[in-house]
Amino acid sequence: MADDAAVPAIAIGPAPDPLLEDAVRRGGARVAPLESADALVWTTGPIGFPDPLPEKIRWVQLNSAGVEEWFAAKVIRPDSTVLWTSAAGAFAATVAEHALTLLLAGVRALPEHLEAKTWRQQEFFSKVGTLRGTTVAIVGAGGIGRALIPMLAGVGADVIAVNRSGSPVPGAIETLPTTRLGEVWARADHFVLGAPATDATHHLVGAAEFAQMKPTAWVINVARGSLVHTNALVKALRDNTIGGAGLDVTDPEPLPDGHPLWNLPNVIITPHDSNPPAVRPPAFAEHVALNVTRFVAGENLTALIDPVVGY
Amino acid sequence: MADDAAVPAIAIGPAPDPLLEDAVRRGGARVAPLESADALVWTTGPIGFPDPLPEKIRWVQLNSAGVEEWFAAKVIRPDSTVLWTSAAGAFAATVAEHALTLLLAGVRALPEHLEAKTWRQQEFFSKVGTLRGTTVAIVGAGGIGRALIPMLAGVGADVIAVNRSGSPVPGAIETLPTTRLGEVWARADHFVLGAPATDATHHLVGAAEFAQMKPTAWVINVARGSLVHTNALVKALRDNTIGGAGLDVTDPEPLPDGHPLWNLPNVIITPHDSNPPAVRPPAFAEHVALNVTRFVAGENLTALIDPVVGY
Numbered sequence: 064m065a066d067d068a069a070v071p072a073i074a075i076g077p078a079p080d081p082l083l084e085d086a087v088r089r090g091g092a093r094v095a096p097l098e099s100a101d102a103l104v105w106t107t108g109p110i111g112f113p114d115p116l117p118e119k120i121r122w123v124q125l126n127s128a129g130v131e132e133w134f135a136a137k138v139i140r141p142d143s144t145v146l147w148t149s150a151a152g153a154f155a156a157t158v159a160e161h162a163l164t165l166l167l168a169g170v171r172a173l174p175e176h177l178e179a180k181t182w183r184q185q186e187f188f189s190k191v192g193t194l195r196g197t198t199v200a201i202v203g204a205g206g207i208g209r210a211l212i213p214m215l216a217g218v219g220a221d222v223i224a225v226n227r228s229g230s231p232v233p234g235a236i237e238t239l240p241t242t243r244l245g246e247v248w249a250r251a252d253h254f255v256l257g258a259p260a261t262d263a264t265h266h267l268v269g270a271a272e273f274a275q276m277k278p279t280a281w282v283i284n285v286a287r288g289s290l291v292h293t294n295a296l297v298k299a300l301r302d303n304t305i306g307g308a309g310l311d312v313t314d315p316e317p318l319p320d321g322h323p324l325w326n327l328p329n330v331i332i333t334p335h336d337s338n339p340p341a342v343r344p345p346a347f348a349e350h351v352a353l354n355v356t357r358f359v360a361g362e363n364l365t366a367l368i369d370p371v372v373g374y
Numbered sequence: 375m376a377d378d379a380a381v382p383a384i385a386i387g388p389a390p391d392p393l394l395e396d397a398v399r400r401g402g403a404r405v406a407p408l409e410s411a412d413a414l415v416w417t418t419g420p421i422g423f424p425d426p427l428p429e430k431i432r433w434v435q436l437n438s439a440g441v442e443e444w445f446a447a448k449v450i451r452p453d454s455t456v457l458w459t460s461a462a463g464a465f466a467a468t469v470a471e472h473a474l475t476l477l478l479a480g481v482r483a484l485p486e487h488l489e490a491k492t493w494r495q496q497e498f499f500s501k502v503g504t505l506r507g508t509t510v511a512i513v514g515a516g517g518i519g520r521a522l523i524p525m526l527a528g529v530g531a532d533v534i535a536v537n538r539s540g541s542p543v544p545g546a547i548e549t550l551p552t553t554r555l556g557e558v559w560a561r562a563d564h565f566v567l568g569a570p571a572t573d574a575t576h577h578l579v580g581a582a583e584f585a586q587m588k589p590t591a592w593v594i595n596v597a598r599g600s601l602v603h604t605n606a607l608v609k610a611l612r613d614n615t616i617g618g619a620g621l622d623v624t625d626p627e628p629l630p631d632g633h634p635l636w637n638l639p640n641v642i643i644t645p646h647d648s649n650p651p652a653v654r655p656p657a658f659a660e661h662v663a664l665n666v667t668r669f670v671a672g673e674n675l676t677a678l679i680d681p682v683v684g685y
Contacts, residue, residue: 157504160529164482167475176644177488180636182628184645191650193468217528218471317493325491333487334495339502 071359074100074120077111086348090355102358104351109136122146122358125368126347128154128206128338129287131260134373147368152206153350154338158311159210161337162255162285165309167218168331169281170194170253174307175328192279195219200251202244202267203258203286204232206366211255223251248275253283259374260287268292273299279306285337288314293324300327311337382670385411385431388422397659401666413669415662420447433457433675435665437658439465439517439649440598442571445684458679463517464661465649469622470521472648473566473596476620478529479642480592481505481564485618486639503590506530511562513555513578514569514597515543517677522566534562559586564594570685571598579603584610590617596648599625604635611638622648 072095073087083104084094097103097113102122105112109132116123125133128151133139139147168174172190179187197220201208204224212222212234224232225247229240239246244267247254254276258264268282269292276282282305284291293314299305307329316335324330354364368374383406384398394415395405408414408424413433416423420443427434436444439462444450450458479485483501490498508531512519515535523533523545535543536558540551550557555578558565565587569575579593580603587593593616595602604625610616618640627646635641665675679685 156506156530160478160504160506161482161502163529164475164478164484167471168479168484171472171475171644173475173479173484173642173644174488177485177642179643179645181631182645184628184647187645187647188650189652191472191644191647193471193650193653195467195471195653214528217525218474219467317495320492331484331488332490333482333484333502334490334493334498336495336498336502339499339504341500342504342506 071102071355072100073355073358074103076103076105076113077107080106082344082348083351086352087355090352091359092355102355109133109138112138114138116145120145122148122364124148124150124351124354126150128152128158128366129259130368130374131287133368139368139370141371143370146364147370148354148364148366149368149374150347150350151366153346153366154343155206155210157339157342157346158207158285158337159214161311161333162207162211162257162283162309163214163218165283165285165311165331165333166199166253166255166281167194169283169307169309169329170197174331178328194253197221197252198223198236198250199253199255200225200247201232201235201255201257202247203256203264203290204235204238205257205259207257207285208232208255209234211257223247248272249277252277252279253281256282256284256286256290258286258290260289261373265289266292268296270295270298273304276305278303281306281309283309285311288312288316297323297327300324300329303329307331309333311335382413382666383411384666384669385414387414387416387424388418391417393655393659394662397663398666401663402670403666413666420444420449423449425449427456431456433459433669435459435461435662436679437461439463439469439677440570441679441685442598444679450679450681452682454681457675458681459665459675459677460679460685461658461661462677463521464657464677465654466517466521468650468653468657469518469596469648470525472622472644473518473522473568473594473620474525474529476594476596476622476642476644477510477564477566477592478505480594480618480620480640481508485642489639504530505564508532508563509534509547509561510564510566511536511558512543512546512566512568513558514567514575514601515546515549516568516570518568518596519543519566520545522568534558559583560588563588563590564592567593567595567597567601569597569601571600572684576600577603579607581606581609584615587616589614592617592620594620596622599623599627608634608638611635611640614640618642620644622646 071092074097104124170192200223222235224235224238231238309331382403385408415435481503533546535546535549542549620642
């Protein structure tokens with residue numbers, strides 16, 4: 064048996080969690096109270112978070128992929144000396160599956176099919192499209208985008224990835240740095256937004272961008288509502304400037320009753336449920352086990368948050 | 375230049391078709407009138423088909439994947455001496471994409487999402503599922519099934535294939551012969567029907583089969599309406615015996631106005647439009663070019679119809 068003192072100690076909070084305790088042990092560490100722990104796995108939001116942290120804590124694992132509320136609450140600060148990791152990537156596959164669902168449903172005209180109560184075959188013949196042979200731009204190709212690429216490849220779509228650095232994303236036919244983002248709006252057939260919510264990505268897609276898109280383009284947002292200028296989207300949908308929008312996130316969120324987006328025919332809204340709770344715990348536990356393994360081995364952690372950049 | 379007489383001659387009927395003429399030439403043959411042709415590419419149904427065929431004709435290429443009307447019209451007879459090929463496989467990818475769309479839309483509760491006009495997140499949390507980690511049975515794993523397998527693999531689902539011979543289908547975790555079809559109903563999470571319409575497949579799925587399925591199971595039919603016992607399906611959907619049904623084909627078809635299937639909340643109906651006309655010509659031309667190449671080379675043709683078995 065390893066000497067207990069040599070095995071890193073991980074606290075789990077705010078409440079005990081058998082699945083995560085198991086993940087910590089599988090990762091080669093032991094579960095310990097916060098006061099004697101080297102790291103903390105935190106399963107809720109910033110409210111009630113132990114701030115300041117005990118000095119011994121070197122790493123905090125959060126359980127959401129988006130972490131802007133932690134910056135807004137100033138719990139993660141630019142001068143932070145501990146390592147913070149998010150759950151980015153842990154839920155990537157299920158969110159990517161949701162994005163694929165919304166995009167396919169849009170391209171294959173499911174909203175209108177579901178309205179129909181009569182066999183309108185001739186009419187639908189001109190409305191049903193295919194993703195095969197199309198080009199999908201993934202704007203903000205992080206974990207979700209990387210998980211989505213093989214799904215899109217499976218249905219024969221090409222992917223243009225856009226990320227900060229422009230360093231090639233495996234499986235994409237081309238990766239552009241965000242400085243060349245302006246090129247994709249006219250070029251791609253459809254768009255999946257996967258970028259984090261930051262000042263730089265606020266209203267990334269607005270009237271000028273919609274105007275450049277093809278009239279058949281579907282815009283899928285599974286990231287954060289703030290990426291899209293909502294009023295410009297409503298206008299683009301009303302004017303059929305674009306084909307439609309699949310939105311798992313909205314701005315404002317929750318989307319208020321009576322909002323025009325609820326009643327447009329070319330919109331699919333899912334209430335931020337792309338990563339449903341039943342699917343989360345096992346996926347997060349796998350993510351924790353992986354990061355504990357890396358922490359124990361002194362390797363780079365996955366989904367490291369940059370306290371200065373904001374995600 | 376090849377001696378014209380040495381180059382097989384292919385007729386195209388009933389009307390000229392530049393895309394297919396090009397496909398014939400790309401396949402290494404020449405376009406000729408029916409009277410002097412070695413083979414015929416026929417782009418419509420059996421009405422108006424030249425029966426009997428000129429004696430020189432050795433091969434007929436039809437342009438649909440399902441060919442039961444050709445048997446019903448007795449144009450294809452058990453004692454036929456020409457080779458008949460269907461378009462099976464030519465439209466496989468687009469129909470498979472449609473099946474994936476219906477299945478994902480069902481599992482992710484899109485019909486109910488599209489009904490919602492308010493942000494019902496908590497409620498949907500328990501309704502949104504995932505294909506990841508599920509097992510999908512493809513019943514009748516021909517061209518559509520083979521095209522669907524990599525798409526399902528992309529979203530992390532396993533496939534059990536069922537075909538006549540039980541000879542392993544690439545990418546399936548298991549292939550069962552139709553004699554063992556009875557095992558799949560209780561075992562798989564979801565079902566995609568891809569079998570041809572024959573006497574043997576008539577009402578393949580009825581009350582006894584629905585009763586064995588999981589209450590979350592979605593049944594997707596992109597093949598022929600006759601595979602499913604419609605009244606049993608309606609009852610299974612009303613009683614929530616199964617999760618839902620995604621139907622691109624129905625029995626009767628077209629589905630009459632007022633039919634109960636139009637008004638059930640857990641059904642997605644698309645009016646046999648999984649393979650929309652705009653997508654068909656280029657896909658069929660590729661199929662023709664491939665088969666002409668094989669015909670010219672004296673190789674086995676793809677999508678060969680068995681005049682005795684009936685598909």
